[in-house]
Amino acid sequence: MNYQTILEEIQKEIQPYFKNGKVADYIPALAKVDPNQFAMSIQLFDGSQYNIGTVDNKFSIQSISKVFAFTLALNHYGKGLYKRVGHEPSGDPFNSLVQLEYENGIPRNPFINAGAIVTIDSLVSLHRKNSFEYILNFIKKVSNDDSITYDEEIFKSELNHGFRNFALINMIKSYNNIYNPIDDVIDAYFKQCSIMMTPCQLAKAMLFLANHGVNPLNNERIITNEKAKRINSVMLTCGHYDASGDFAYKVGLPGKSGVGGGIVAIVPQKMAICVYSPKLNAQSNSYIGTKALELFTTKTGLSIF
Numbered sequence: 001m002n003y004q005t006i007l008e009e010i011q012k013e014i015q016p017y018f019k020n021g022k023v024a025d026y027i028p029a030l031a032k033v034d035p036n037q038f039a040m041s042i043q044l045f046d047g048s049q050y051n052i053g054t055v056d057n058k059f060s061i062q063s064i065s066k067v068f069a070f071t072l073a074l075n076h077y078g079k080g081l082y083k084r085v086g087h088e089p090s091g092d093p094f095n096s097l098v099q100l101e102y103e104n105g106i107p108r109n110p111f112i113n114a115g116a117i118v119t120i121d122s123l124v125s126l127h128r129k130n131s132f133e134y135i136l137n138f139i140k141k142v143s144n145d146d147s148i149t150y151d152e153e154i155f156k157s158e159l160n161h162g163f164r165n166f167a168l169i170n171m172i173k174s175y176n177n178i179y180n181p182i183d184d185v186i187d188a189y190f191k192q193c194s195i196m197m198t199p200c201q202l203a204k205a206m207l208f209l210a211n212h213g214v215n216p217l218n219n220e221r222i223i224t225n226e227k228a229k230r231i232n233s234v235m236l237t238c239g240h241y242d243a244s245g246d247f248a249y250k251v252g253l254p255g256k257s258g259v260g261g262g263i264v265a266i267v268p269q270k271m272a273i274c275v276y277s278p279k280l281n282a283q284s285n286s287y288i289g290t291k292a293l294e295l296f297t298t299k300t301g302l303s304i305f
């Protein structure tokens, strides 16, 4: 299959859609990005990459970071993690508070904010004030790139405008499902959301999930086969908040989005894909990114269905 030609076709076909969507504006640092960017990167097991658009520009990975934190927490706690955070879709927006109260502070899944905060708390229990470095080092390892870091301005912006996330963590703490000081947990959470990566780096970093938990580029096992299956399942069912069903319907791949405008998608046994375009749809997923992945799986037949 000629992936480069397919990427070029996709870039052409998405042009009319740039008028749709809206850049994330819940923090000022994200509201100022150039709304018309588009980049897509495909990483194959043999090390070859196919790229189009601004693939070397870093963007704020936001909730895509939740996949890495979930991988680390699942690796350590196994099924025990599910006593504190579930693996069911929420059907609610990423930052919703409503379910938490009637479900006694147990978030539905690790990819909504509430669940990601509990997941980070489980890592803070292990690594205390070094939890963020633990997550960042893991990302550096799976992407084989030591230059990856977070953006201080975005981090500060999250901290100064994080009223909902503070509400979430306080509510969860009131149900005794946060074990560590709130400031330590929120610090690690906002820093992981502020990590900056290029689409190329992200596609490479996710490749172990396409290969039963082993990084095919160096044969290093990152997580067990069974747990890699679980992570993919949660990405498929919960990776796009209250549009997870819509993403599965249109794209047919496990994927995870972030409000920065990135989406990663896994094609089992074949590749990892990252697409970036910052204008979001009503459910806070990249509008163009979703469209581009839909075109990709339709053109190639590479969906899991």
Ligand code: GLU
Residues within 6 Å of the ligand: 061, 062, 063, 064, 094, 095, 113, 158, 165, 193, 257, 258, 259, 260, 284
């Ligand atoms: N930093 C964002 C928040 O906590 C992450 C949300 C997202 O990417 O969906 O609100």
